[in-house]
Amino acid sequence: MEIASGLNRLVNSESSLQPWEVWTRHPVIRSVAAWRCAPDEKPRWHVHRGGGVDGANAEDILATLDRKENKLALYREKADKVWLLIVCDLFAEGLFIDPPEEPVTFTVPSDFDRIFCLEWTGTRAVEIPIAER
Secondary structure, three states, X not given: OHHHHHHHHHHHHOOOOOOEEEEOOXXXXXXXXXXXXXXXXXXXXXXXXXXOEEEOOHHHHHHHHHHHHHHHHHHHOOOOOOEEXXXXXXOHHHOXXXXXXXXXXXXXXXXXXXXXXXXXXXXXXXXXXXXXX
């Protein structure tokens, strides 16, 4: 109840992009932080991690592909099929990224045979559709 009432006070008094922190008198929990979600945003929770969590989008995947595609010819010398596994975790500017929600609503141009995004916990992988070139 203490956490809920603390968050209610903050929601009604602040519109900051910074996380809200509610201090508790609990013997084990010192404080709880929360971030405001946009009305159309799906809130997410991760154990052991604080911060805003977004699903990877096409731009995130393309930024990773940009650094990997130039090595593809070398990979093809060793294998007929080449898959890319992108581990989603901490990206630029302190943003936490999860794999996109399924079904994935975008495609990315790539010469990799398949592309997967793996959640940082290793518990969920999502295949990214590849656009025809």
